[in-house]
Amino acid sequence: MSYFKEGEYALIRFEEKKFLKKLLKGHALNVRKEVLKFDEVIGKPYGARIGKFEVFKPDLEEIILLGFERKTQIIYPKDAFYIAFKLGIRKTDKVLEFGTGSGALCAVLSQLAGEVWTYESVEEFYKTALKNFRRFGLGANVCSHNEDFGKADVPEEFFDSAFVDVREPWHYLEKVYKSLKNGASVGFLLPTANQVIKLLESIGDMFGDVEVVEILQRHYKTISERFRPEDQMVAHTAYLIFGKKVRG
Numbered sequence: 001m002s003y004f005k006e007g008e009y010a011l012i013r014f015e016e017k018k019f020l021k022k023l024l025k026g027h028a029l030n031v032r033k034e035v036l037k038f039d040e041v042i043g044k045p046y047g048a049r050i051g052k053f054e055v056f057k058p059d060l061e062e063i064i065l066l067g068f069e070r071k072t073q074i075i076y077p078k079d080a081f082y083i084a085f086k087l088g089i090r091k092t093d094k095v096l097e098f099g100t101g102s103g104a105l106c107a108v109l110s111q112l113a114g115e116v117w118t119y120e121s122v123e124e125f126y127k128t129a130l131k132n133f134r135r136f137g138l139g140a141n142v143c144s145h146n147e148d149f150g151k152a153d154v155p156e157e158f159f160d161s162a163f164v165d166v167r168e169p170w171h172y173l174e175k176v177y178k179s180l181k182n183g184a185s186v187g188f189l190l191p192t193a194n195q196v197i198k199l200l201e202s203i204g205d206m207f208g209d210v211e212v213v214e215i216l217q218r219h220y221k222t223i224s225e226r227f228r229p230e231d232q233m234v235a236h237t238a239y240l241i242f243g244k245k246v247r248g
């Protein structure tokens with residue numbers, strides 16, 4: 001059985017509320033006049049119920065949404081999880097990604113890949129992503145570059161797949177194309193339809209099997225007598241565009 005250790009992050013549920021907290025001795029969480037002392041959590045098994053609180057080991061979605069410092073817009077787990085499987089990543093793969101931003105997508109890709117090479121041009125964001133990885137013990141197989149991808153010396157025919165999350169990806173298509181192995185998958189995330197149209201016009205004959213998809217995720221209230229959707233949802237994050245490198 002696994003037990004909570006001091007210094008570990010815990011996902012704490014209280015009624016409909018969720019908190020991600022580092023378990024430090026002498027610290028506590030106060031919610032609606034109820035107190036959870038972290039000294040009482042340390043040493044308890046994962047999934048412990050303590051008074052009105054439930055305490056779990058956080059999953060990657062909770063770590064990203066509740067724990068990651070965000071200096072940039074991030075790719076939400078609903079999109080990132082789909083991207084990671086859509087790229088067909090295997091344990092031996094080398095995956096290219098830019099821009100790193102706060103590292104949300106990178107953290108997901110690194111769970112499946114052998115190695116992730118990620119590029120971020122802004123030093124502040126590059127450091128934020130590294131801090132997020134360190135804080136939650138993620139990204140051991142991530143090779144982070146504080147460089148503009150357009151100017152970086154990137155190996156050719158090296159990557160098994162790539163994902164691009166920058167505002168004007170059409171400037172980098174040729175370089176991404178060259179960096180990929182034959183038939184490798186590539187993906188892009190773009191928030192507006194105008195950008196998608198511009199990208200489709202720019203892809204030319206470099207990538208085939210092109211798809212555009214949008215992921216809508218609706219959460220439900222889990223009260224059995226009044227089971228129904230939540231009142232609010234995130235209606236739009238971005239469009240996802242996928243293709244595969246073609247030759248000749």
Ligand SMILES: C[S@@+](CC[C@H](N)C(=O)[O-])C[C@H]1O[C@@H](n2cnc3c(N)ncnc32)[C@H](O)[C@@H]1O
Binds near residue numbers: 072076099104119
């Ligand atoms: C929307 S954020 C990426 C968010 C990231 N995918 C995540 O999930 O946290 C876009 C990032 O791309 C970076 N960027 C833009 N152009 C770039 C380039 N040519 N090379 C490297 N990074 C670039 C920006 O500085 C910004 O941090």
